[in-house]
Amino acid sequence: MNNTIHIQQGRLIDPANAIDQIQDLFIADSKVVALGDAPEDWHADRTIDATGMIVCPGLIDLCANLREPGLEHKATIQSETRAAAAAGITTLCCPPDTNPVIDTPAVLELIKQRAEDAAAARVIGIGALTRKLQGKELSEMGALQKAGCPALSNQRGSADNLQVTRLAMEYASSFGITLFLHAEDPCLADHGCAHEGRIATRLGLPAIPAAAETAAVAQYLALIEETGVRAHFCRISTRRGAQMIARAHYEGVRVSADVAMHQLFLSEMDIADFNPHCHVRPPLRTQRDRDSLRAAVADGVIMAICSDHQPHEDDAKLAPFPATEPGISAIDSLLGLGMRLVEENILSINTLIERLTSGPASILGLDSGKLQVGQRADICIFDPQQDWILNQQSMRSQGKNTPFMGWEFRGQVYYTLVDGIIVHQKPRGQSS
Amino acid sequence: MSQTNLQIDQQGKLKHFLSIEGLNRQLLIDILDTAESFSGVAEQSVKKVPLLRGRTIVNLFFEASTRTRTTFEVAAKRLSADVLNLNISASSTIKGESLLDTLRNLEAMNCDMFVVRHGDSGAAHFIARHVAPHVSVINAGDGRHAHPTQAMLDMFTIRRHKGDDFGRLRVAIVGDLLHSRVARSQIHALNLLNTGEVRVVAPKTLLPKYAEDLGVKIYHDMDEGINDADVIIMLRLQRERMKGARLPSEHEYFQLYGLTEKRMQYAQKDVLVMHPGPINRGVEIESRVADGPHSVILQQVTHGIAVRMAVMSMAMQTQGSSHE
Numbered sequence: 001m002n003n004t005i006h007i008q009q010g011r012l013i014d015p016a017n018a019i020d021q022i023q024d025l026f027i028a029d030s031k032v033v034a035l036g037d038a039p040e041d042w043h044a045d046r047t048i049d050a051t052g053m054i055v056c057p058g059l060i061d062l063c064a065n066l067r068e069p070g071l072e073h074k075a076t077i078q079s080e081t082r083a084a085a086a087a088g089i090t091t092l093c094c095p096p097d098t099n100p101v102i103d104t105p106a107v108l109e110l111i112k113q114r115a116e117d118a119a120a121a122r123v124i125g126i127g128a129l130t131r132k133l134q135g136k137e138l139s140e141m142g143a144l145q146k147a148g149c150p151a152l153s154n155q156r157g158s159a160d161n162l163q164v165t166r167l168a169m170e171y172a173s174s175f176g177i178t179l180f181l182h183a184e185d186p187c188l189a190d191h192g193c194a195h196e197g198r199i200a201t202r203l204g205l206p207a208i209p210a211a212a213e214t215a216a217v218a219q220y221l222a223l224i225e226e227t228g229v230r231a232h233f234c235r236i237s238t239r240r241g242a243q244m245i246a247r248a249h250y251e252g253v254r255v256s257a258d259v260a261m262h263q264l265f266l267s268e269m270d271i272a273d274f275n276p277h278c279h280v281r282p283p284l285r286t287q288r289d290r291d292s293l294r295a296a297v298a299d300g301v302i303m304a305i306c307s308d309h310q311p312h313e314d315d316a317k318l319a320p321f322p323a324t325e326p327g328i329s330a331i332d333s334l335l336g337l338g339m340r341l342v343e344e345n346i347l348s349i350n351t352l353i354e355r356l357t358s359g360p361a362s363i364l365g366l367d368s369g370k371l372q373v374g375q376r377a378d379i380c381i382f383d384p385q386q387d388w389i390l391n392q393q394s395m396r397s398q399g400k401n402t403p404f405m406g407w408e409f410r411g412q413v414y415y416t417l418v419d420g421i422i423v424h425q426k427p428r429g430q431s432s
Numbered sequence: 433m434s435q436t437n438l439q440i441d442q443q444g445k446l447k448h449f450l451s452i453e454g455l456n457r458q459l460l461i462d463i464l465d466t467a468e469s470f471s472g473v474a475e476q477s478v479k480k481v482p483l484l485r486g487r488t489i490v491n492l493f494f495e496a497s498t499r500t501r502t503t504f505e506v507a508a509k510r511l512s513a514d515v516l517n518l519n520i521s522a523s524s525t526i527k528g529e530s531l532l533d534t535l536r537n538l539e540a541m542n543c544d545m546f547v548v549r550h551g552d553s554g555a556a557h558f559i560a561r562h563v564a565p566h567v568s569v570i571n572a573g574d575g576r577h578a579h580p581t582q583a584m585l586d587m588f589t590i591r592r593h594k595g596d597d598f599g600r601l602r603v604a605i606v607g608d609l610l611h612s613r614v615a616r617s618q619i620h621a622l623n624l625l626n627t628g629e630v631r632v633v634a635p636k637t638l639l640p641k642y643a644e645d646l647g648v649k650i651y652h653d654m655d656e657g658i659n660d661a662d663v664i665i666m667l668r669l670q671r672e673r674m675k676g677a678r679l680p681s682e683h684e685y686f687q688l689y690g691l692t693e694k695r696m697q698y699a700q701k702d703v704l705v706m707h708p709g710p711i712n713r714g715v716e717i718e719s720r721v722a723d724g725p726h727s728v729i730l731q732q733v734t735h736g737i738a739v740r741m742a743v744m745s746m747a748m749q750t751q752g753s754s755h756e
């Protein structure tokens with residue numbers, strides 16, 4: 001056996017296999033080879049003392065904008081995959097709105113190559129559903145799937161008309177490709193930058209009604225039922241949207257949904273002083289929406305939480321609120337915020353880990369996000385009691401745009417392993 | 433709210449004038465009283481006071497405006513300040529310069545005050561947050577958010593005609609509240625001055641969704657909305673919004689919401705008719721009303737200069753004290 005690692009006495013949490021107990025874990029040749037007792041003739045090249053720490057599958061992030069190719073002044077695949085590794089994320093999905101757009105295998109290959117060179121987190125490219133994301137002609141879905149795209153998306157660019165969407169769904173369903181859908185009707189969104197609510201009214205900000213989301217969910221659901229496509233709703237932001245997805249589940253429609261971590265903490269109130277770091281898309285909704293999203297995550301209607309990582313250069317946020325670029329640099333705070341949900345008794349630690357590992361894995365159709373013999377060893381080891389502060393020094397992402405700057409979090413990541421290789425390591429007892 | 437901290441210095445004096453929100457009633461009254469003291473300057477043979485001699489004020493307009501820019505310029509000159517007028521939309525930003533770069537360059541020229549108009553809500557707050565500590569910022573209209581000097585000149589006009597007691601007044605604001613920075617500031621000012629009743633009259637397509645949260649009563653029927661009103665403030669309706677999905681036609685708007693002599697009978701006999709200008713005759717308001725005995729539209733323009741002199745001098749006073 002080569003490259004053998006013995007992780008000792010950690011609290012193993014693997015929601016996919018209903019494991020939550022203190023036991024050892026053994027890795028060899030990039031795979032998990034045993035839980036509990038060591039395999040015969042075991043010799044460890046390396047032993048990690050995980051006493052007091054949680055050992056869980058590496059986190060899987062359904063949306064992290066890496067900005068490369070095309071926007072390297074904001075971030076690079078190298079900077080962001082290394083930040084991901086430091087945050088316990090072993091797999092992240094890069095949406096297709098790079099420049100050039102991920103609508104050919106060549107662009108996907110470039111991203112994969114850069115990720116391999118960085119040797120940190122694994123990167124999965126989400127392909128464009130239509131050429132150049134223009135909503136007119138279908139992309140070469142089969143080629144993209146063969147090249148390694150498990151899902152396709154048109155991002156916020158809507159198709160020219162519903163017939164294009166329907167045909168895209170039918171074509172995609174021929175090959176079992178998952179569609180990542182951003183439910184926002186562009187006409188109703190009408191170039192808005194804030195939730196249509198009390199704060200936008202007071203501040204005179206162009207507003208996006210909740211109906212921009214729910215009208216789009218309703219349209220998509222009608223077509224999903226008809227075409228039978230495997231579909232996933234990205235970044236649900238409204239109470240009504242979550243209710244519609246729950247209703248669809250009840251009626252037997254196979255759809256999944258995710259939410260951005262920041263939507264579980266912030267509300268429209270946070271933009272009250274024109275804070276550009278709270279300019280996000282979809283916009284921060286009401287406190288009531290936020291609470292409903294938390295409940296939907298807790299009961300599994302929303303089965304994944306993603307970072308919706310959008311690193312920006314400083315200048316992108318140095319403008320009047322509507323003129324700033326939306327998005328939060330969110331990789332670094334993903335687990336820390338998740339642990340707050342645990343502290344606030346919104347989620348159990350097991351549910352949190354499920355929403356960050358096996359939940360997203362099943363959405364992507366991947367047989368990962370779990371710790372079992374034979375699985376590749378993508379692992380996160382963190383101390384749930386260790387405090388740390390999000391600041392310029394502790395943030396690894398190239399983008400420092402976050403409304404959570406200065407927040408104190410629990411859950412320091414000490415080791416991250418991808419394919420059994422330690423891609424991040426922090427000396428024990430040292431917090432950020 | 434941070435607006436409070438941003439606008440008011442540690443002594444409670446006006447540092448920037450960005451929005452009515454965050455100010456207190458007494459400060460509003462101080463502005464009106466100071467404006468009153470300046471209103472005589474225009475009648476002097478030398479229409480100047482030396483209050484801001486040696487100071488440089490920059491009119492920084494990212495949106496075209498002749499009327500507002502001119503009144504700010506006249507106000508500054510009557511205070512003996514040096515004035516620079518910069519039409520930014522036609523210069524720096526076209527060349528790709530960021531708002532902050534423009535600001536830094538002007539700061540480097542040792543300017544003391546920026547009077548800012550910008551198409552984005554929150555622009556004045558953004559600039560106030562980033563200017564050097566010795567510079568004051570006056571909001572001359574930002575997006576749909578605020579136009580506080582316009583609101584104060586309206587309050588000044590109302591007080592001149594109706595006296596100090598706003599509590600007995602019914603004020604109706606008619607028109608496109610959704611896109612109106614003027615209306616938001618008027619509503620805050622009227623409420624802060626304890627106005628008896630503030631009404632908004634408009635179809636739903638011209639109202640923001642939670643308009644009643646601003647502290648107004650909503651009317652969709654013009655006759656009901658102006659019934660017994662002491663003041664009617666007509667808002668400007670931009671031509672691009674008169675047709676299409678928000679309104680069927682200019683004709684229908686005038687039929688339903690236009691202020692006519694006939695409709696005026698519902699209001700109080702001594703009703704004041706106001707408009708921030710420029711007016712669309714025959715669309716928002718009938719000429720006979722715009723030019724009639726109840727109209728104070730031109731007085732508003734005159735009062736605008738005194739109010740802007742008041743705000744500029746008050747903000748500069750805080751600057752002076754911080755220098756000393």
